[in-house]
Amino acid sequence: xxxxxxxxxxxxxxxxxxxxxxxxxxxxxxxxxxxxxxxxxxxxxxxxxxxxxxxxxxxxxxxxxxxxxxxxxxxxxxxxxxxxxxxxxxxxxxxxxxxxxxxxxxxxxx
Amino acid sequence: xxxxxxxxxxxxxxxxxxxxxxxxxxxxxxxxxxxxxxxxxxxxxxxxxxxxxxxxxxxxxxxxxxxxxxxxxxxxxxxxxxxxxxxxxxxxxxxxxxxxxxxxxxxxxxxx
Numbered sequence: 300x301x302x303x304x305x306x307x308x309x310x311x312x313x314x315x316x317x318x319x320x321x322x323x324x325x326x327x328x329x330x331x332x333x334x335x336x337x338x339x340x341x342x343x344x345x346x347x348x349x350x351x352x353x354x355x356x357x358x359x360x361x362x363x364x365x366x367x368x369x370x371x372x373x374x375x376x377x378x379x380x381x382x383x384x385x386x387x388x389x390x391x392x393x394x395x396x397x398x399x400x401x402x403x404x405x406x407x408x409x
Numbered sequence: 410x411x412x413x414x415x416x417x418x419x420x421x422x423x424x425x426x427x428x429x430x431x432x433x434x435x436x437x438x439x440x441x442x443x444x445x446x447x448x449x450x451x452x453x454x455x456x457x458x459x460x461x462x463x464x465x466x467x468x469x470x471x472x473x474x475x476x477x478x479x480x481x482x483x484x485x486x487x488x489x490x491x492x493x494x495x496x497x498x499x500x501x502x503x504x505x506x507x508x509x510x511x512x513x514x515x516x517x518x519x520x521x
Binding site: 303330332334339340341342343344347349357389391394396397398399400401402403 | 412413415418440442449450451452453454457459497499507508509511512513514
């Protein structure tokens with residue numbers, strides 16, 4: 300059974316904290332993605348990676364960075380969390396016709 | 410960034426009714442996908458469409474890739490309680506990279 304796992308289902312952080320969201324896939328996919336989901340806005344792409352140590356900005360990269368040191372792991376970093384980064388964060392891996400999603404991390408920034 | 414217009418935003422229907430939703434774009438896509446998200450979970454792929462005019466079924470679900478390449482439709486027949494969730498369309502534009510553009514979602518609620 301294919302799997303994308305995310306390190307936390309729920310996370311509460313304070314403004315200004317550095318936040319790490321981890322994603323691991325076991326399907327040997329080259330492509331991995333980070334999205335945020337907000338009501339009425341759908342899924343918006345933050346960053347994606349098509350290979351180890353390779354990354355590209357998505358539609359809303361401001362305030363975020365990413366790290367891909369190993370093929371199976373893709374991390375999203377909030378350098379200094381702000382309240383407008385309160386959201387559901389979804390990781391995915393795969394290609395166009397086979398993007399598999401993790402269960403999501405609901406992040407609240409107080 | 411580009412977003413797809415998906416409608417309706419929400420639907421309240423009775424069990425057994427048919428459901429229709431659609432997505433439109435100002436630009437052409439060469440692939441359309443439909444996902445469903447159950448509460449508390451990540452989206453799961455339902456149907457993938459690769460050719461203009463293509464009509465594809467998956468059980469009670471039927472999706473179509475519009476002739477203009479700028480729209481897609483999803484129909485659910487004889488809805489059941491487990492159809493509840495948020496449905497997203499997603500498209501890949503011409504250009505060859507693996508990025509998807511997602512619609513804003515249609516939240517389906519079934520009234521007992």
